[in-house]
Amino acid sequence: MNKIKMSLVAAIAAAAATTGANAGALDSILSNPKLDVELRPRYEAVDDSVHKDASALTVRTAIGVQAGLLGVDGLNAQLQAMSVDHFGLVNDYNGKTAGDPAYAVVADPAQTRMTQANISYSANGFTGIFGRKMVVLDNARFIGNVGWRQMPQTYDLVAGIYNGVENLSLLAAYVSRVNKVVQATADTNTVLLHASYKVMPELTLTAYDYMVASYADHIGIRATGKVNLDAATLKYQAEYAIQNDATMEEGNAGKPDQDASYYKIAVDATMNGFTVGAGYEVLGEKGSGTNAFYTPLATLHAMNGWADVFLGGTPDEGLEDMTFKLGYNAGELGKIVGIYHNFSSDKSNAAGQDDLGSEIDVAYKYKINKGLGLLLKGAWFSEGDVGFSAKDRTKYWVQLDYKFHAEL
Numbered sequence: 189m190n191k192i193k194m195s196l197v198a199a200i201a202a203a204a205a206t207t208g209a210n211a212g213a214l215d216s217i218l219s220n221p222k223l224d225v226e227l228r229p230r231y232e233a234v235d236d237s238v239h240k241d242a243s244a245l246t247v248r249t250a251i252g253v254q255a256g257l258l259g260v261d262g263l264n265a266q267l268q269a270m271s272v273d274h275f276g277l278v279n280d281y282n283g284k285t286a287g288d289p290a291y292a293v294v295a296d297p298a299q300t301r302m303t304q305a306n307i308s309y310s311a312n313g314f315t316g317i318f319g320r321k322m323v324v325l326d327n328a329r330f331i332g333n334v335g336w337r338q339m340p341q342t343y344d345l346v347a348g349i350y351n352g353v354e355n356l357s358l359l360a361a362y363v364s365r366v367n368k369v370v371q372a373t374a375d376t377n378t379v380l381l382h383a384s385y386k387v388m389p390e391l392t393l394t395a396y397d398y399m400v401a402s403y404a405d406h407i408g409i410r411a412t413g414k415v416n417l418d419a420a421t422l423k424y425q426a427e428y429a430i431q432n433d434a435t436m437e438e439g440n441a442g443k444p445d446q447d448a449s450y451y452k453i454a455v456d457a458t459m460n461g462f463t464v465g466a467g468y469e470v471l472g473e474k475g476s477g478t479n480a481f482y483t484p485l486a487t488l489h490a491m492n493g494w495a496d497v498f499l500g501g502t503p504d505e506g507l508e509d510m511t512f513k514l515g516y517n518a519g520e521l522g523k524i525v526g527i528y529h530n531f532s533s534d535k536s537n538a539a540g541q542d543d544l545g546s547e548i549d550v551a552y553k554y555k556i557n558k559g560l561g562l563l564l565k566g567a568w569f570s571e572g573d574v575g576f577s578a579k580d581r582t583k584y585w586v587q588l589d590y591k592f593h594a595e596l
Contacts (some may be wrong), residue, residue: 230247245579263307295370332487
C-alpha cells in the first residue's frame with residue numbers, strides 16, 4: 189500500500205517536472221492543471237467505559253489534480269486519490285483493517301481509494317457533473333462528506349447546478365452509490381433537490397427534498413443570516429423538516445413507514461474576538477413510523493457531540509440537544525471553543541423526559557504557518573438514565589494538517 193502511494197507521489201512529481209517539455213502534447217488534453225496535496229497525521233484515544241481503551245495513530249494522504257479538458261471552455265476534470273495508513277505503530281483499536289473487537293472503535297481503517305473522479309461542464313450559469321464527488325449541502329446536517337474521518341464519504345452521481353439568476357442557486361442530483369468512510373459502499377437510488385435564495389444580506393432561505401432510497405424523504409426549509417450591529421455580529425439559523433415514506437426504492441429493500449419531524453434554532457454573537465451561542469435541536473421520536481428522525485448521509489460527528497454517542501442512530505424516543513457555546517479568537521495565538529450539550533428524549537413518559545446524558549467538547553486550533561495547522565480536541569460524555577445504553581465516554585485528538593497547492 190505504501191509503495192502504491194509513493195509511486196503515485198513520484199509519478200505526479202515527475203509529471204510536474206516535465207510539464208514544460210511536454211506542454212505542446214498535454215495542452216490538447218489538459219490545461220491549467222492544479223495540484224492539491226494534504227498530509228493529515230492524527231492521534232486519537234477513546235475510553236468508552238465498556239471496551240479496552242483504544243489508541244490510534246493514523247495518517248491521511250490525499251493527492252488531487254484538477255484541469256481543463258480537451259481545450260473546451262468550461263469542460264473540466266478532477267481526480268483525487270486518498271490513502272489512510274496506521275503504519276503498525278499505535279493501532280490498538282477496533283476499526284483498523286484487522287481490528288480487535290475488545291477495543292473501543294476508531295472509524296479509520298487502513299485503506300486506499302479514489303475519492304473523487306468526475307467531469308464537469310459549465311456554461312451560462314449551469315454546471316453539470318458526472319462521476320464521483322464530495323458533496324456538502326448547507327451545514328451537512330443532511331448531506332455531508334464526513335470530513336472529520338480520515339477517509340471521507342463521497343457520492344457517485346450525476347448532478348446539475350444552476351446559478352444563472354442573481355442570489356439563486358438550484359441543485360438536482362441523482363446518486364447511484366454512497367462510498368462510506370469504513371471500506372463500505374452502498375448502492376442507492378437517491379435523488380437530491382436543493383434550492384437557495386438570498387433574500388437580503390440578513391436572510392437566506394433554503395428549501396430541500398432529499399429522497400433517500402428505501403429510507404425516507406427529507407423535506408424541509410431553512411433560514412440563515414448574519415446581522416451586523418454596532419458592537420457585535422449575530423448569526424442565526426432556523427430549520428424545520430419532516431421525514432415521510434420514501435419515494436425512491438433500492439432493489440427489493442422496500443419502503444419503511446416513516447413519520448418524524450426535526451427542528452433547530454441557534455444564535456451566535458461575536459464581539460471583540462469572543463463568541464457566545466445557544467442552540468436547541470430536536471430529532472423527533474419515531475411516532476407511528478419505523479424510525480426516529482435520523483440523517484444517514486450527514487456529517488454526524490459535527491452535530492450531536494464529538495464523542496459520537498448518537499452516531500449509530502437516534503433513539504426511538506427521539507433526541508433533544510440543548511447547546512451552549514463559548515469561543516475566543518486570539519488571532520495569531522489561535523482559536524479555542526467550548527460547547528456544552530444537554531441531551532434528553534423528545535418523547536415524555538410518566539416521569540417526564542428521559543435524561544440521555546450531557547457532554548463537554550473543547551477544541552483549539554493553531555496555524556503554525558501558511559500550510560500547516562495544529563488541532564487539539566477533546567470530548568467528554570457523561571451518561572444519563574440507566575435505561576439509555578450509552579455509558580461515559582472520553583475521546584481526545586492531536587492532529588496536524590498540512591496542505592499544499594500549486595498550479596502546474
